[in-house]
Amino acid sequence: MTEKTPMMRQYMSIKEKHKDSVLFFRMGDFYEMFRSDAEDVSRLLNLTLTKRHGIPMCGIPYHAAQNYIGRLLNAGRKIAICEQISLPKKGIAVRDVVEIITPGTVVDESFLDKKSNNYLAAIGKVSKVMTFSYVDLSTGEFMAASCSDNHPQEFIRKELSRLGPREILIQESLFDEAYFRSLSNKSGLVLNRIPDWLFDTDSSYRQLTEQFQVANLKGFGFQADDPAIAAAGVLLEYLKDTARHYLTHLGGLKKYSEDLYVSLDDATQKNLELIRNMDDGSSSFTLLNVLDETSTSMGARKMRQWILNPLRSKTGIDARLEAVSILYKNQILLSEIRSVMSHILDMERLSSRIGLDKAHAKDLLSLKDSLKKVFEIEKILEKAEGFSPICTPVMKTTLQNMADQLEEAIMEDPSILLTEGRIIRKGYDSSLDELRELKNNSRAVLDDYLNSIKEETGITNLKLKYNKIIGYFLEISKLQSDLVPDHFIRRQSLVGAERYTTSRLGDLESGINSASEKIVELEKSLFIAIREKLKPEIPVIQELCNKLSELDCYSSLAYTATIRGYVRPQIRDDKSLLIEGGRHPVVEAHLPPGEFIPNSLHMDDKTSTFALITGPNMAGKSTFLRQTALIVLMAQIGSYIPADQAVIGTVDRIFCRVGASDNLARGESTFLVEMNETAHILRNAGERSLVIMDEIGRGTSTNDGLSIAWSIAEYLLEDIRSKTLFATHYHELTNLEHDSLMNLSLSVQETGDDIVFLKKIKEGPANNSYGIHVASLAGLPEEVVSRARQILESMELHKQNSTLIIPETQPVQQQDLFSSDEIVLDQLKSVNIDNMTPLEALNILHSLQENLKN
Template sequence: MAKLTPMMQQYMEIKKEYQDYILFFRLGDFYEMFFDDAVTASKVLDITLTARGCGLEEKAPLAGVPYHAAEGYLSKLVSAGHKVAICEQIEDPKQAKGIVKRAVTRIVTPGTVTDPNMLKDSVNNYVLTVYQNDRHFGIAYSDISTSEFKTTFFKNLTNLENLYNEILKINPKEVVISESMRYDEELMAFFIDNHYLMTYLNPIHFKFSEAEQTIKRLFKVYSTESLGLTESDDSVIACGALLSYIEETQKVDLVHFNHIEIYKHDAYMVLDKFTRRNLELSETMRAHEKRGSLLWVLDKTATAMGARNLRKWIEAPLLSKTEINKRLSAVEYFYENISMRQDINEYLSRIYDLERISSKLVYGTVNARDMLSLKQSLMYLPNIKRMLMSAENEHLNHIISELDDLTDIYKLLDDAIHEDPPITIREGKIIKTAYNEELSELRDILTNGKDWIVKLEQAEREKTGINSLKIKFNKVFGYFIEVTKKNVDLVPENYIRKQTLANAERYIYPELKDIETKILNAEEKINVLEYDLFIDVKNRILDQILRIKKSAQVIAEIDTLLSFAIVSYNNDYTKPEISTDGEIMIENGRHPVVEQLGTEELFVPNDTIINQTDNRFYIITGPNMAGKSTYLRQVALITLMAQIGCFIPASSGKVAIVDRIFTRVGASDDLSQGQSTFMVEMNELSNILHNATEHSLIILDEIGRGTSTYDGLSIAWSVVEFLSQNEEIGAKTLFATHYHELTELEGRFPGVKNYCISVKESGDDITFLRKIIRGGANRSYGIQVAKLAGIPDPVIARAKEILKQLEEHDINNNISSIHSSMDVKTQVVMKEHEVVNILKDMDVMKVTPLEAMNILYDLVERAKKD
């Protein structure tokens, strides 16, 4: 340090506090980066890497970006997963003695971005904290660009699957944990496998007393109990630690954080990462695009707030029949009232992102154009409130009662903000002239200054009687009065001589100098005054930030419900009946995504009746490409859509609430983990078998195909046994398989039924009819499908020869000899039943000893035979 230049010493002192961050070090008109930061930044930003003398023998690597263009570079670094600390000059360089004072004024990380230009409108940007206390966990997460803040907790976890699923649902951009958790191998493996950006805090922030004090200070409450944090100290600690991190990174008063939402994670359907991926809820499996996902179909929202809310609803279906029906009733009202639906949607389409504009107010990055966007948005709130207050729907009435139309804020903005302001707030032309008297006067001076001088000149001529009096201007004296020598005797006493010329005298006087000062300084004063007035307006609105935030949440909910109604109306969806009796009964159900992808074929609807008793387990057979996988996903998506409160693609539907949807659909090698297709498949299956309940819906597509035929069939068979039995799981299950040998299981296990995809045969050609019917397929049609795919005729012919030979040794020949555990149990029950009937029919008082001996002998012989 002693050898470094003073400036570099200052840099190193600051960098020491921000080792995990790229330090933007302000030097004049540039943000400079040195040493490893410079090397990293030059690669990510594709900027030149140079060097600068630093006092050491070797120069320091150097890279820099212009301060006025910093946001674009900052966005690239954060998008690449880097954290940036921005160090500003905090004193005027002209007044500095020695090195200019500098300090970090802002920290930007992937989880703490607030600039809307760096964020996706329709996606929340979460930072999440996890606190661990033995097998108890508390989590808290926030989108600081919208001020959303939530927490939940987990007690006595025997495995961490539920915790992992909750984190995956939140999908944070950054995870904040204690330094001490670095050594928890199980948790760290999960974070690393899912590529989360990790930030480690001093363990002091995870002490209960420290966390509690942070919460009480920031929320200005006497006790955390007043915020509802009464059930778990783990949640208190997670919340306090996260708030400490947000406060450290943002370095502003977090006035928009006024509420912590404590939720029960078990109030929502559990969707593991396999199900989210396989059902393509928010993005497609292969291309990771929105188009082709359920979100793509359902998103007809008009606002960014509604789009984010819709995504959250899709990711967290409800388990409460009452809450689901509330949503459905509101959707139904919008569905039936076309005119109101259209009018409200038109109003919503003109509303900007109130949540993120509010955050810009808090973080001091709001400009006049943002204020105009806020004003325009507030213009339509009274209309929306008036229309929905008259709606004959209890749930909509309740929602709209929470909407503050914010007319006072609208009036302030309408009075103050210019209709066409510049982007910056220091250039003037951002405040209306009539808003402030002093501003009006200054604008008048700037506009009419020359006229004032002409009028003043005429007035002075009349007052002094000097017809030749002139008011002139130069850079030395500014404005002055010039009088010829012969009229000097007429000059008033209040004139002050400034210069004598051969034929004239030049004077100034106070009133002229006052006008000069106003004219010459008007523009600068206007800019300063407008900035001060803008800050005053901003602060007055900031005082009402919680009202704006609440109204934004109401608009988001209305927008989401309206989106459901629009989609349902346009796509001919129907309102489902929600039940808790375990039965899913869908008439003419359709896949919501496939039918929207514009294929030439008309979508063929299918019925589904699945319950907890006699129709609990579908074994679905049929060839590839026939539509089995589409049908499986269709049933799962319809169930999920009902539980988020949306109408469903069917002519009618009764949907039982399920606690989880499990899917085992397709697989590919996970080379990064050294896992084969079969191992991936078995991992997913293991998750299902360990976590499914009788209230779950399970979708299985081709279990066991990643290994040999006999191994695969054996596993598939055993899975059917395990899932179908009440004493094991007894979940509603749809199982598509190429093992048509499994059709033998109908009748062996309660609730197992055979279904197949119908196929029309014409010689060696087949046509897929896409209709699911009762019964099992006795052929796979693999060779026919291969022919449809264009496999050469010689290959097809040889395949037929081989198939004929293999069929002579078909495994079906041995199916009858396979006895399951269920068969044995059934036989025991049957034996007991026969014995009971024989004994019930016997009249003990009338039977002779010989007859009794014969009956006993017969029972013994039966038992020996069995």
């Protein structure tokens, strides 16, 4: 095989159209890859790379392709599936790409995280306005937004952090690979350059109205000149090109409005560890891990969305809290719902596979079984006060008809392959039943036919035989040949007999010989027809899934509140923040029951809106800051909270600037990152925001840091006037005076040279930072700790007389390898009490006591 063979010319022609994808080139029972694709894939998948006529090549079996495709997707590759379309009588097979699988467009469950959405996003700019859209092809969710403020990069950074897309389409003039990769936590992120001219509002508008078969997009909330449409149109075009299929399950384009949700920038999402921890990026030790007790995959994805999109509206929050409260107060109802819900499969993604013609028979069987469970939940909810039915009467009729049809059509334990048959239930189609009867009982069918012919003709010695030359035939002795009816067709004459056939016998023979093939073909056509009938009902299934996932979230939050001792917060439309006995939900969940030390916080609507918190490191400042933010966030997603009681005034944004981090890849030091995040807060925070700031200014010199921290505190107090918790190690800040400021600190118990961190918040500033004690607890060498105490004493003296004299280092006495205590203990262990008189025992005790004194 050389570059000049017809097959390689065909390969090169197809590859030219798909340069950015790995081309899976079907040859018989294998997908073959050539040249650079072969070199790349062999390295990624550990496959043997061979050469033929100098052309690198490798291949994978057709039946095992799914496993290899999944690994390539995780590595950030796109795969173009090139199949044999037809086999002409002459020349090579006709081949073409039938599908392009990319990380952002995959719908196969084996390639997806069942608890997370799989987003594809598009970013562009139209008339100086940032246009942004995202879609999850596996669920049908399709959203668009635009941002016209002065800081569109902050909007994009926040959205990409919230969504975590696996693939992004970026307008060419905005393309900056290093920048966009720095915003993602996805190792296999795919970035695509899209020509600027494709981000066109007019052409996108036409595409979208055609897709949704509407005259305009006003019903979806978009005007014809809305910049958000441009990114949505680019996404739609990309989906059509990759799926090579009409996207019937994209029910409609929705407008994402930031005004409906509490804004959480990327730093806040990270610092509060909402869905990913800062250690390994997993969901362990996160708020999601604590709250997600959902029973379905749909509910798990919804819970993730709720945590990242807390509500601003008091009405919406109270509605969720009321639903959680009903279940919380009725534990029997809660248990029944959770039990039935656990048997409902992922109908949301299943409906998408129906729309894309990727659903197999077991998928439809799962849909039927899940719908039956939905009807059970409906009956349970009928006896629950305060809950509306999941289904409207029209929905219920549609879903019941769907379940009945699937019950009638699909057999139990069907094959997932259309090429195997074993899909359609007996009795659904009479033609199929006849073919199966023919295949399974061919001898009985022939005997029945023979008996009917004997009865019809009166030829008693009529026989039905078979040979390989003429097939099935009827044999009659020459003595009865005069009884042969006219429709008999002579096939062969023998000395004493005549052989005949009939049109019916010919049909039976043809049927018996081709029954298996016909069964498979008929089952396939029947199944496809059933699947097609379901497509118009996909919007009904999607609406059902939305309601089910919400119910699952309510039951999850009620269950979490039950097992963790949470209470219902009171929600207000003001700036109050009153928390009695608040606890950190994540830290508490990983401690033995009762070990977490609760703390309270009282911030009213007009005064005491700024809490300045001082105290030593390790005393619990950061935990208290984070727990306050998490409690507010939990309340605004509609969850019960870890506290004795609470009054939460709704916030529009939460900002959390805690911890130290750098971004060396972008040339940003720890202090620069800290200042960038702080500048973002000061630009965007408002009076109804909650601001959490921890140790601002520690990344630079003491005087610079103190000056910056002081100035920031004043700006928050006087200009922004947000609810603020401001933790600092600069005790000078406690001299700040303002009507809205209150000083809080962490309690410390001192006993001689020892201190105990009580981890309790108290009113008033801290007296000491106890830094040297913390250093000692951390295990610094005694020489270092002792020297630090000497220098500290000199510095404190300097404050009094303005003369700083650093004392000379005093040698620390080297301790014996074994202390006297250890020696005495060893002596005591070696004493044989059973062989001693009382006097000997007293003498040894006196000796040991003297050793300890010395």
